[in-house]
Amino acid sequence: MSDRSVSKNSPLETAPLGKLLFSLALPTVFAQIVNLLYNMVDRIFVGRIPGTGSLALAGLGVSFPIIILISAFAALIGMGGAPRAAIMMGQKNKDGAERILGNSVCFLLILSVALTVIFMAAKEPILLAFGASLDTLPYADRYLTIYLCGTIFVQFSLGLNQFISTQGFAKTSMITVLIGAVLNIILDPIFIYGLQMGVSGAALATIISQGVSAVWVTVFLMSKHSFLKIRPQNLRLRASILLPVLALGLSPFIMQATECLVQLTFNRGMQTYGNDNYVGAVTILFSLCQMLSFPLHGLTQGAQPIISYNFGAGNVERVRKTFRMTFITSLLYSLIGAGSLIIFPEFFVRLFSNDPEIIRIGSFGLRIYIAGMTIFGAQTACQQTFLALGQAKISLFLSLLRKVILLIPLALLLPKIGGLGTLGLYLAEPISDVIAVITTTTLFLLNFNKIMAHAGKQEKE
Numbered sequence: 001m002s003d004r005s006v007s008k009n010s011p012l013e014t015a016p017l018g019k020l021l022f023s024l025a026l027p028t029v030f031a032q033i034v035n036l037l038y039n040m041v042d043r044i045f046v047g048r049i050p051g052t053g054s055l056a057l058a059g060l061g062v063s064f065p066i067i068i069l070i071s072a073f074a075a076l077i078g079m080g081g082a083p084r085a086a087i088m089m090g091q092k093n094k095d096g097a098e099r100i101l102g103n104s105v106c107f108l109l110i111l112s113v114a115l116t117v118i119f120m121a122a123k124e125p126i127l128l129a130f131g132a133s134l135d136t137l138p139y140a141d142r143y144l145t146i147y148l149c150g151t152i153f154v155q156f157s158l159g160l161n162q163f164i165s166t167q168g169f170a171k172t173s174m175i176t177v178l179i180g181a182v183l184n185i186i187l188d189p190i191f192i193y194g195l196q197m198g199v200s201g202a203a204l205a206t207i208i209s210q211g212v213s214a215v216w217v218t219v220f221l222m223s224k225h226s227f228l229k230i231r232p233q234n235l236r237l238r239a240s241i242l243l244p245v246l247a248l249g250l251s252p253f254i255m256q257a258t259e260c261l262v263q264l265t266f267n268r269g270m271q272t273y274g275n276d277n278y279v280g281a282v283t284i285l286f287s288l289c290q291m292l293s294f295p296l297h298g299l300t301q302g303a304q305p306i307i308s309y310n311f312g313a314g315n316v317e318r319v320r321k322t323f324r325m326t327f328i329t330s331l332l333y334s335l336i337g338a339g340s341l342i343i344f345p346e347f348f349v350r351l352f353s354n355d356p357e358i359i360r361i362g363s364f365g366l367r368i369y370i371a372g373m374t375i376f377g378a379q380t381a382c383q384q385t386f387l388a389l390g391q392a393k394i395s396l397f398l399s400l401l402r403k404v405i406l407l408i409p410l411a412l413l414l415p416k417i418g419g420l421g422t423l424g425l426y427l428a429e430p431i432s433d434v435i436a437v438i439t440t441t442t443l444f445l446l447n448f449n450k451i452m453a454h455a456g457k458q459e460k461e
Helices: 017-046 053-090 094-129 137-148 151-159 161-165 170-194 199-221 239-273 276-313 316-343 345-349 356-369 371-388 392-416 422-452
Strands: none
Touching: 017 053, 017 170, 017 199, 017 276, 017 316, 053 094, 053 137, 053 151, 053 161, 053 199, 053 239, 053 276, 053 371, 094 137, 094 151, 094 239, 137 199, 151 161, 151 199, 161 170, 161 199, 161 276, 170 199, 239 276, 239 371, 239 392, 239 422, 276 316, 276 345, 276 356, 276 371, 316 345, 316 356, 316 371, 316 422, 345 356, 356 371, 356 422, 371 392, 371 422, 392 422
16 A cells, blocks of 8 residues: 555545535536537537538538547546546555556657557548548548647547546536637637638637647646646556556547447448438537437546545445436436437537538438437446446447447448438437447346455555
């Protein structure tokens, strides 16, 4: 055990559970809603550019798989390192937690350089492979070129912010996202319309906003306000520290990286069985799916520090109670949220486009595409709890199941059956969602008690 110990009176261990979960989840949910605006605002403004809005929106749609993949690498480190740091804190091992933070910072720097070089060199063929047409390629290329210049900002603002929230500083974590999102919302119309920069202005506004967020996160983790601090001696990579982080982070990485493959599959499918309008419409569907899922992930991320810390401390009953509250709340949210999209599809599609054809295509597809999300709260609660408990192998399987094993093969197969075409693409999503929810909840029921038997046991670094 470290000579510098975590306080025995941490609120993660002692505060009333209902109040604590609410205090952590509310800012995290709010941060995810703000983060949602961060991701959606470019599409909303670009989709309404006079004359070229529909093509520009489709161009952004084919560039977003790469953006998602870049964000996935931030999740690999942030969501792999933060729960492990929290478990160390629960075991009163502050030095071990800070070594995890330092190694995570160093590896994020390495990833930033590598990702920028690779995607800059190969962006045009990748965009064409992701469903860009000759009409939409110029918009996608302009947006992505500028966005890639800010890769390091994305890695730090998304990856390191997890280490703020895992310490229980939910409000500070929320401010990280809020600063960037508000700035992006202010800069977007100025650059896109005022300076007439179009999609280039949208990308520039985004990386400036991410840069400010990245500075905020880094300064906080080096300040006296943070319990865990970035220390120079911890920046040297150690395989014994980094490899467990990568193993645990592989699940959220695959969750996001496979979203890249999903968008690639759907963009190409919509181009094959439809046209650019179908690509634009499915871009809107992905955005609305994020609108539903981001707050849901915020709720479960709010519960993560409580579950991880108390698992490390051996407080099994507190882990159980936290999970039950998270499961019920998540399921209710997904029922109400998805139900609203199904009942009022045209209203939500109109937020992104005033093109009558895109509104028609999107409204029809949304009701089918989103149907399985009504019960998705159960999947998210169980899967994120596995992650909070350090269960890398189970989390990895569940991440592969929904997207790689089910959704992508169905999206490739169903359009060819009976001439379903774009309808087959829409149907692939709810079918995979329902199967994934049933599988995940079953695995959770079978494994939870076995995992709890290991609560409180010391880990080797």
